[in-house]
Amino acid sequence: MNRGSDTVERFISELEKLGATGKLLKTYADVVKHISGLVVEKGAKLVLMGDLGRRLSSELSKAITSIGASCFDIKDVDRRELRKLLEKADIGITGADLAVAETGSLVIASENDAERLLSCLPPIHIAIISKENIIDNFLELAEWLRRMQNTGTRTISIITGPSRTADIELEIVMGVHGPCEQHVIILEGDVE
Amino acid sequence: MKGRNLIAEVSEALKNRNQIENLRTSMLCMRDKRDAAMAGYTERDVAELRSIRQSSLSSLNENIKILKERLEKNGCNFYFAKTAKDACEYVASLARSKAVKRIVKAKSMTTEEIELNKWLIAEGFEVIETDLGEWLVQIAGQRPSHLTAPAIHLSRYEISKLIEEKIGVKLPADPKEVTKFVRSFLREKFLTADMGITGGNILVAETGSLVIVTNEGNGRLVTSLPRIHVAIVGVEKLVRTWNDAVRILDVLPKSATGQKMATYITILNSGSETPLPNDGLAKREFHLVLLDNGRLNALQDKVMSEALKCIRCSACFNVCPTYSVLGGHVFGYIYSGPIGIPWTYISHGLENAASFASLCISCGLCRETCPINIDTPTMVSEIKHRYGARNGYRWVDRRLAGYEDLIKLASIAPDMSNFLLDTGTMKWILEKFIGIDRRVSLPKFSKKSLRELLDVAFASRTEGERKVAYFADSMAYYINTDVGLAAVNVLRKNGFEVTMPPQRGSGMPSFLYGLLDSTKNVAEYNVKHLYEYVSRGYDVVSTEPTAIYCFRFVYPKLLGTKEAQEVAEKSYELFGYLLRMLENNKLDLSFKRYKDVKAIYYLPCHSRHLSKDKPVLKFLEMLGIETEFIDYGCCGMGGTWGMKRGYEGYEISKVIAEPLVSAISESDVDFVVTECSLCKIQIERFTGKKVIHPILLLDKAYKGLPVP
Numbered sequence: 003m004n005r006g007s008d009t010v011e012r013f014i015s016e017l018e019k020l021g022a023t024g025k026l027l028k029t030y031a032d033v034v035k036h037i038s039g040l041v042v043e044k045g046a047k048l049v050l051m052g053d054l055g056r057r058l059s060s061e062l063s064k065a066i067t068s069i070g071a072s073c074f075d076i077k078d079v080d081r082r083e084l085r086k087l088l089e090k091a092d093i094g095i096t097g098a099d100l101a102v103a104e105t106g107s108l109v110i111a112s113e114n115d116a117e118r119l120l121s122c123l124p125p126i127h128i129a130i131i132s133k134e135n136i137i138d139n140f141l142e143l144a145e146w147l148r149r150m151q152n153t154g155t156r157t158i159s160i161i162t163g164p165s166r167t168a169d170i171e172l173e174i175v176m177g178v179h180g181p182c183e184q185h186v187i188i189l190e191g192d193v194e
Numbered sequence: 195m196k197g198r199n200l201i202a203e204v205s206e207a208l209k210n211r212n213q214i215e216n217l218r219t220s221m222l223c224m225r226d227k228r229d230a231a232m233a234g235y236t237e238r239d240v241a242e243l244r245s246i247r248q249s250s251l252s253s254l255n256e257n258i259k260i261l262k263e264r265l266e267k268n269g270c271n272f273y274f275a276k277t278a279k280d281a282c283e284y285v286a287s288l289a290r291s292k293a294v295k296r297i298v299k300a301k302s303m304t305t306e307e308i309e310l311n312k313w314l315i316a317e318g319f320e321v322i323e324t325d326l327g328e329w330l331v332q333i334a335g336q337r338p339s340h341l342t343a344p345a346i347h348l349s350r351y352e353i354s355k356l357i358e359e360k361i362g363v364k365l366p367a368d369p370k371e372v373t374k375f376v377r378s379f380l381r382e383k384f385l386t387a388d389m390g391i392t393g394g395n396i397l398v399a400e401t402g403s404l405v406i407v408t409n410e411g412n413g414r415l416v417t418s419l420p421r422i423h424v425a426i427v428g429v430e431k432l433v434r435t436w437n438d439a440v441r442i443l444d445v446l447p448k449s450a451t452g453q454k455m456a457t458y459i460t461i462l463n464s465g466s467e468t469p470l471p472n473d474g475l476a477k478r479e480f481h482l483v484l485l486d487n488g489r490l491n492a493l494q495d496k497v498m499s500e501a502l503k504c505i506r507c508s509a510c511f512n513v514c515p516t517y518s519v520l521g522g523h524v525f526g527y528i529y530s531g532p533i534g535i536p537w538t539y540i541s542h543g544l545e546n547a548a549s550f551a552s553l554c555i556s557c558g559l560c561r562e563t564c565p566i567n568i569d570t571p572t573m574v575s576e577i578k579h580r581y582g583a584r585n586g587y588r589w590v591d592r593r594l595a596g597y598e599d600l601i602k603l604a605s606i607a608p609d610m611s612n613f614l615l616d617t618g619t620m621k622w623i624l625e626k627f628i629g630i631d632r633r634v635s636l637p638k639f640s641k642k643s644l645r646e647l648l649d650v651a652f653a654s655r656t657e658g659e660r661k662v663a664y665f666a667d668s669m670a671y672y673i674n675t676d677v678g679l680a681a682v683n684v685l686r687k688n689g690f691e692v693t694m695p696p697q698r699g700s701g702m703p704s705f706l707y708g709l710l711d712s713t714k715n716v717a718e719y720n721v722k723h724l725y726e727y728v729s730r731g732y733d734v735v736s737t738e739p740t741a742i743y744c745f746r747f748v749y750p751k752l753l754g755t756k757e758a759q760e761v762a763e764k765s766y767e768l769f770g771y772l773l774r775m776l777e778n779n780k781l782d783l784s785f786k787r788y789k790d791v792k793a794i795y796y797l798p799c800h801s802r803h804l805s806k807d808k809p810v811l812k813f814l815e816m817l818g819i820e821t822e823f824i825d826y827g828c829c830g831m832g833g834t835w836g837m838k839r840g841y842e843g844y845e846i847s848k849v850i851a852e853p854l855v856s857a858i859s860e861s862d863v864d865f866v867v868t869e870c871s872l873c874k875i876q877i878e879r880f881t882g883k884k885v886i887h888p889i890l891l892l893d894k895a896y897k898g899l900p901v902p
Binding site for chain 1: 216268269325349370372385402409415419444454459471472474478
């Protein structure tokens with residue numbers, strides 16, 4: 003896999019063309035700071051996270067709670083509360099297994115639909131991806147998709163920018179049924 | 195649709211000026227976005243995608259077996275529905291047995307095809323479309339009019355009025371406001387639905403996976419919130435491997451909407467666990483209904499199986515001249531647009547397909563724009579042929595199909611014919627008894643045919659090293675003989691030995707009206723005579739794009755012979771041929787350069803495939819003619835189609851031509867340049883500007899004469 007700075011630059015530039023944002027960050031502390039900033043800026047009251055790894059999840063949770071918003075990892079939520087919280091969340095934060103520089107796409111395999119709904123229901127989706135996992139071209143996905151669909155029954159979502167429509171006179175409008183905003187954070191190291 | 199009155203539907207549609215303007219602008223915009231996104235897509239990519247689709251279809255039965263095994267291993271329900279009724283009954287009975295009340299749907303033309311909503315609503319279920327365009331069409335009580343933009347026929351004003359009328363909410367005529375409202379209106383429906391129904395863009399046999407492509411995100415919600423998910427997918431969507439699938443996924447959004455990638459691709463191979471309201475996680479039931487409904491029959495049909503290769507990108511809609519003014523409710527049954535004609539044949543039968551097939555004017559743009567080069571024109575002609583063979587051909591179609599014979603007949607006494615054709619009585623007779631609109635002014639016959647003129651010229655023939663067989667086609671043979679003479683002059687000037695083999699008109703008129711036996715006869719005759727030269731090392735060139743289009747794309751398929759194939763491979767449009775000589779430094783450049791001459795170049799539809807690089811433009815530039823290239827797609831003539839009386843041809847043809855006509859009329863150019871002799875008639879009659887074949891300009895330039 004190519005992880006050169008060209009790949010990252012291309013990925014970010016594609017995201018921007020799609021009306022999303024992309025940011026390359028070095029450390030967890032940077033990520034926490036950046037996301038906290040977004041939470042304040044968007045006035046979010048409820049933030050849900052999933053599939054992030056324990057350390058990042060707990061650091062984010064601490065930071066976001068300290069600025070006065072509620073923040074939970076869906077793994078820690080009482081399952082009977084899960085649906086209600088997902089419906090109410092202002093921001094969903096997820097990891098991503100892969101990203102495709104050529105198209106500005108995120109590829110996310112979800113163990114269950116609570117995870118998947120994190121990037122469906124809230125009006126804002128924040129994804130965190132390790133720089134290592136950005137591939138250059140869409141066609142390179144074939145092998146990975148085969149493997150993932152062969153082992154287990156996960157649902158895979160390939161997400162390219164915020165939700166959009168052009169159904170009325172071809173005018174592009176963002177945020178129909180999915181998120182209106184998408185922010186992608188590229189981490190220099192591993193997302194645990 | 196038995197008893198469908200297409201003429202009445204057309205005349206009604208042509209009154210709707212707002213819709214025509216909106217649709218036309220939208221289609222041009224979609225076409226241009228698509229072309230930009232597909233710019234790097236080569237002939238090799240076309241061939242590759244075509245072979246993926248072909249091999250998927252060839253191994254369809256095996257793929258179905260693998261898919262079924264994989265899905266059942268993953269604990270999913272697999273149901274093979276032979277008919278539309280079987281599919282609807284399966285879904286309805288499932289919904290009943292699971293006490294379903296509310297059903298949300300993601301956009302699916304396959305469920306439109308089987309009219310699933312009607313069935314479910316009649317059984318008492320609440321069914322809600324969730325794609326914005328589909329939802330609008332649903333509340334309007336209409337059908338989608340476009341594959342990827344279902345509500346493209348509605349304006350923002352109509353939409354805001356519609357929502358006020360049906361939902362009781364007053365919204366400004368603003369797509370943003372409407373979208374915001376629909377988001378919250380439908381969100382509640384998603385959250386409370388018991389069943390989600392989707393179609394599917396691809397099924398991947400090797401892993402038993404369903405692939406759903408959407409932009410809005412409704413496909414994700416429909417497959418993640420309700421406790422039951424049913425996908426209804428046509429068997430033709432099956433591919434064997436993920437390598438095949440990603441290739442299709444790579445092209446589909448580019449060709450459909452000009453997006454590098456669609457916003458959401460959802461891939462699933464079972465129902466996963468979903469959080470229920472006030473409850474824990476529960477596994478969703480997933481049912482795959484694999485639909486036949488005519489597809490497996492079509493697979494055995496030598497001509498129609500071609501349609502099964504379609505990936506439903508809808509690019510052909512955007513370039514179809516008649517669709518772009520009439521819209522999908524007239525140009526359609528349930529499936530609409532060009533590929534909708536064979537698709538209607540496959541799933542709704544010959545009668546319904548024939549009910550709108552006559553709107554196809556065989557411009558071939560659908561074929562040219564298709565990422566798989568699906569030969570829709572041949573399928574449409576075959577449908578006209580099968581319908582005509584069963585129910586008789588229409589009188590006017592038979593006469594116009596024999597248009598080339600009529601020309602030949604009339605040219606026996608050109609003076610008499612020219613005199614008669616100008617009289618009001620003859621025009622009345624032609625309209626009344628043949629069906630040619632009286633407003634069409636037919637071109638004048640040449641006093642001598644090209645053959646007679648050339649016999650004189652050939653007396654002084656020079657032996658050339660390189661040899662070409664010139665194919666004139668009817669118009670240059672009997673009417674625009676100056677074009678034929680100029681072509682021969684220019685070729686000789688460049689050292690060619692030029693021969694004109696025995697020939698009949700290309701047969702496009704009979705192909706257009708589905709009289710395929712006549713086309714075949716003509717094809718056999720022409721191939722026989724051209725092959726005699728081709729086998730001796732001659733190239734075939736023509737000044738008529740339609741002739742080369744026929745040699746390349748129509749004859750080989752109709753005849754299926756080695757000779758037809760060889761003639762096809764050696765046939766060239768004249769200017770493409772000259773450009774190749776120029777590139778090889780073999781073109782005589784001793785021609786005059788003009789100054790202060792302005793022209794518009796119009797690229798004929800039948801040239802688009804072979805002359806993508808627009809060789810004529812290059813030559814006009816060399817001649818010093820200041821040329822503007824305008825591209826509003828087809829001029830609407832469709833050979834003889836635009837001559838047909840009233841709402842059968844002429845009136846539609848005139849509306850199709852409007853943007854082209856106004857661009858030409860408003861310009862200050864001296865003349866229009868195009869190769870096609872029938873586009874010439876169309877452009878001259880509506881703009882009053884002179885239309886010149888480029889070979890006439892080059893010929894004059896070689897002779898040092900002023901432009902004609």
